[in-house]
Amino acid sequence: MSTVTLDITKEHCPMTFVKTKIALEKLAVGDTLEVLLTKGEPLDNIPKSAAEQGYHVLGTESVREGVYKVRIRKSV
Amino acid sequence: MTKKLSIIAMSGDFDKAIAIFTLASGAAAVGYEVNVFFTFWGLDIIKEKSGRAFIGKGLMARFFNFLLGGRKNLPLSRLNFAGASPHLMTAMMKARNVATLPELLQASIDLKVNFYACEMAMVVLGLKKEDFIPEVKDVLGVAKFLELSNDGQTLFI
Numbered sequence: 001m002s003t004v005t006l007d008i009t010k011e012h013c014p015m016t017f018v019k020t021k022i023a024l025e026k027l028a029v030g031d032t033l034e035v036l037l038t039k040g041e042p043l044d045n046i047p048k049s050a051a052e053q054g055y056h057v058l059g060t061e062s063v064r065e066g067v068y069k070v071r072i073r074k075s076v
Numbered sequence: 077m078t079k080k081l082s083i084i085a086m087s088g089d090f091d092k093a094i095a096i097f098t099l100a101s102g103a104a105a106v107g108y109e110v111n112v113f114f115t116f117w118g119l120d121i122i123k124e125k126s127g128r129a130f131i132g133k134g135l136m137a138r139f140f141n142f143l144l145g146g147r148k149n150l151p152l153s154r155l156n157f158a159g160a161s162p163h164l165m166t167a168m169m170k171a172r173n174v175a176t177l178p179e180l181l182q183a184s185i186d187l188k189v190n191f192y193a194c195e196m197a198m199v200v201l202g203l204k205k206e207d208f209i210p211e212v213k214d215v216l217g218v219a220k221f222l223e224l225s226n227d228g229q230t231l232f233i
Contacts, residue, residue, distance in 0.1 A: 014102030015175045018183040021105035049106035 001030040008037050009067055016042045017049065024055060027074040035070045036063065043068050080109045080228025082221070088117030090150035090162040090177065092233050096121075097180035099231065104187035109228070112184075113221050114212075115194035119201060120144040122191060122208045137202030147177070185211050192216045192224075 006023045008016045016037065023033050037043055047057045050072045058071040081103040085096045096112060104110045114122050125131060126147040130138040152161040169176050175183065184191075191212045193205065198215065205215055216224075 010173055012172075012174050014098050014105060014180070015183070017105035018101050018175075018187065022186060045106070053107040 001032075002028075003032045003034060005034045005036070008035060008042060013041060016046065020046055020050070024050065024053075024072065024074065029074055029076065032058065032071055032073045035072065037068055037070060039066055039068065043070075046070060047072070077227075078109050079107065080111070080225070082111040082113065082225035082228055082230045084221075084230070084232045085112050085114045085118035085121065086116050087153070087233055088120040088144060088150055089153040090165070091153050093121050093147075093150055094177055094180065096233050097177065097184050098175075099233075100189045101180055101183035101187055104184065104189050110184075110187075110189040111192060111221075111224050112189060113192045113194060113216065113224075115197045116200075117144070119193060119197055119203060119208075121147050121150065122193065122212055123147065123203075124207060124209050131207055132202030133204075134202045137200075140201060141203070147181075150177075190224075192221070 004023060004027065006019060008019055011019060020035055027033055035046060037046060047060060047070050051057050054076065056073040056075040058073055060068055060070045063069050081099065083096055083100060100110045100112055123131070123146050128142055128145050128149060130142045132138050132141045149159065150162060151159060152165065155161050166176050193208055193212050193215050195215045195217050198204065205212065
């Protein structure tokens with residue numbers, strides 16, 4: 001059960017989604033991915049699409065102005 | 077049910093290729109099954125030889141394929157400036173940390189986007205499946221494409 005951090009604050013569409021998806025696919029069951037992202041489309045859609053794909057979104061917290069950390073776990 | 081996006085990639089323009097692989101990789105990344113059906117000028121994007129090459133069956137076909145120029149020579153649909161603009165555009169994309177065409181193609185491959193080639197257009201241009209990148213899964217006609225794209229969204233680019 002490890003935690004992996006991914007910073008996509010400097011990425012743009014579609015690489016925000018692409019890099020998150022590739023990182024999620026590398027997780028083993030029980031692992032957590034912490035994604036650092038900016039508000040707007042990444043914050044609105046990355047937790048949503050992860051949940052739609054069966055991942056467990058543990059929570060979102062503000063890290064600094066405009067930057068958030070979303071924690072996503074692979075449960076199954 | 078898995079959501080599905082199918083793209084008919086007819087254009088061999090640089091900017092439209094960017095649109096094709098942006099949509100394809102982005103949709104695959106958010107969980108869509110994605111099919112891209114390359115036809116006519118679109119076949120130039122998926123040739124194994126990414127630069128200019130006299131490939132294809134027959135003299136006319138070989139000239140057409142040479143003049144098309146492959147993935148590295150796709151023209152911008154506007155303001156092409158004799159082929160200079162795609163290079164300038166790529167430099168601007170890199171400077172602004174936006175994914176370039178090779179990166180978007182690789183992302184589409186990594187996320188298992190399904191690539192297909194149009195059988196009829198291949199006959200016209202004298203191309204065979206081996207002339208394309210190995211990620212091209214199959215050679216199709218209209219009926220099979222309709223079957224694959226059924227119950228999903230379809231785009232023509």
